[in-house]
Amino acid sequence: MSKTSTTDFTVRVQAEDFDVLAETEILTKGRKDVGAIVTFTGLCRDEGGALEALELEHYPGMAEAQISKFAQQAVERWPLTGLTIIHRFGKIPPGDNIVLVIATSPHRRAAFEAADFLMDFLKTKAPFWKKEHLREASEGTWVEAKAADDADAARWDAPKTK
Amino acid sequence: MSKTSTTDFTVRVQAEDFDVLAETEILTKGRKDVGAIVTFTGLCRDEGGALEALELEHYPGMAEAQISKFAQQAVERWPLTGLTIIHRFGKIPPGDNIVLVIATSPHRRAAFEAADFLMDFLKTKAPFWKKEHLREASEGTWVEAKAADDADAARWDAPKTK
Amino acid sequence: MIPGPDPMKIRYFAWLRERTGTSEETIELPEGVKTTGDLMSWLAARDEGYAFAFEQPETIRIAVNQEHVEEDHVLSGTEEVAFFPPMTGG
Amino acid sequence: MIPGPDPMKIRYFAWLRERTGTSEETIELPEGVKTTGDLMSWLAARDEGYAFAFEQPETIRIAVNQEHVEEDHVLSGTEEVAFFPPMTGG
Numbered sequence: 001m002s003k004t005s006t007t008d009f010t011v012r013v014q015a016e017d018f019d020v021l022a023e024t025e026i027l028t029k030g031r032k033d034v035g036a037i038v039t040f041t042g043l044c045r046d047e048g049g050a051l052e053a054l055e056l057e058h059y060p061g062m063a064e065a066q067i068s069k070f071a072q073q074a075v076e077r078w079p080l081t082g083l084t085i086i087h088r089f090g091k092i093p094p095g096d097n098i099v100l101v102i103a104t105s106p107h108r109r110a111a112f113e114a115a116d117f118l119m120d121f122l123k124t125k126a127p128f129w130k131k132e133h134l135r136e137a138s139e140g141t142w143v144e145a146k147a148a149d150d151a152d153a154a155r156w157d158a159p160k161t162k
Numbered sequence: 163m164s165k166t167s168t169t170d171f172t173v174r175v176q177a178e179d180f181d182v183l184a185e186t187e188i189l190t191k192g193r194k195d196v197g198a199i200v201t202f203t204g205l206c207r208d209e210g211g212a213l214e215a216l217e218l219e220h221y222p223g224m225a226e227a228q229i230s231k232f233a234q235q236a237v238e239r240w241p242l243t244g245l246t247i248i249h250r251f252g253k254i255p256p257g258d259n260i261v262l263v264i265a266t267s268p269h270r271r272a273a274f275e276a277a278d279f280l281m282d283f284l285k286t287k288a289p290f291w292k293k294e295h296l297r298e299a300s301e302g303t304w305v306e307a308k309a310a311d312d313a314d315a316a317r318w319d320a321p322k323t324k
Numbered sequence: 325m326i327p328g329p330d331p332m333k334i335r336y337f338a339w340l341r342e343r344t345g346t347s348e349e350t351i352e353l354p355e356g357v358k359t360t361g362d363l364m365s366w367l368a369a370r371d372e373g374y375a376f377a378f379e380q381p382e383t384i385r386i387a388v389n390q391e392h393v394e395e396d397h398v399l400s401g402t403e404e405v406a407f408f409p410p411m412t413g414g
Numbered sequence: 415m416i417p418g419p420d421p422m423k424i425r426y427f428a429w430l431r432e433r434t435g436t437s438e439e440t441i442e443l444p445e446g447v448k449t450t451g452d453l454m455s456w457l458a459a460r461d462e463g464y465a466f467a468f469e470q471p472e473t474i475r476i477a478v479n480q481e482h483v484e485e486d487h488v489l490s491g492t493e494e495v496a497f498f499p500p501m502t503g504g
Binding site: 130 | 338406411414
């Protein structure tokens, strides 16, 4: 194929929950060139019962722009047939969805790597901040960024050419 | 927690299709300790319209035993809260599901790595064989194993300790 | 007539928003403030809340016109600058 | 009374099944056949179809009692041996 344009992708930042099955079907319906679907769903854990809710603050506009930038990098780097990224904001109780990445491709490694890459960048470069509200505390606490997440993101750095 | 037993897993080898959503809900329903769900779905591609169907032959008994062995390795190696692996056999038309791996964990890297590991081992060590039936050919052709798949599986070898 | 400096919107997120008590404000670029680092120093001198917010400027992430920048970024022509802690999305 | 050799089931998959024309058969371990490699040589000498199936024994994977083994695996006590091409699941 002499296709020069890269695959389209969908990015949404929203308060509402998402439907993994419906989002997956949008990427696969009627096509027969998809060999691999990788979905990553991130959920709010209750931290052994201590957590009442997570509050997710974001930078409207920049959040969408940053995620789209990484999505563009992903479709240029891997042979994907589809890519959807949804990130929620607002107050999210334990057990609820926070983030969804779906990558589809003819090949399994491309789908795995693209989804893994996007999650590492969402963790460290997309303007979202989590505040934990615990059952036993009146004040919420901002979650601190983890060095391990930066190290995960650094795995994807291309070797420098100059 | 002083838990010494590892997480249970589900392995099925079947002719029937599977339901990704229903299988995911079995692993997450009623729990609030799951932070990450990774699902891998492998599908039959039509190879640009050339493929009529894939025929999947397997070694009954050994297929389940081998997959269970890798599943056991995965639950010992990563902190998973749930793991389901389903592999179909028989004649599968383009667009249909072949294989499903779902790994759930408190942590995203564990879920990604466990699913990725299992797919590499299913490709190279589980006794399944694919025959391609093309539209334009009366005889089917056995798919040849790929060196790239062996290399993928070798990524997970633990450094030798002696 | 000499044009005055363009107004610039400043946005604060997470604990920077809480400590400054401000989610956004519009200022004119003050005399002597050339870079995002200069702006942090200038803001820190405003009052106790701002001083607390900017007490460790090396931990603060900066975006100019919604792109990540460093503290030596020159502000001229900037429409929007944002200050926030390291991100914890995903 | 000296007991005879135990019967052993042999299974063939994919193109080994097609070339031998056999999906499974039960044999008694022949004299002089000690290892899975010996068994492949013995089978290859049977007829044209078996010769074709085992013409490149180094490409064939072997399982004994449903566990992967090499061609130097000693067969005594084996209930089931299987021959198949490199696997292409997933």
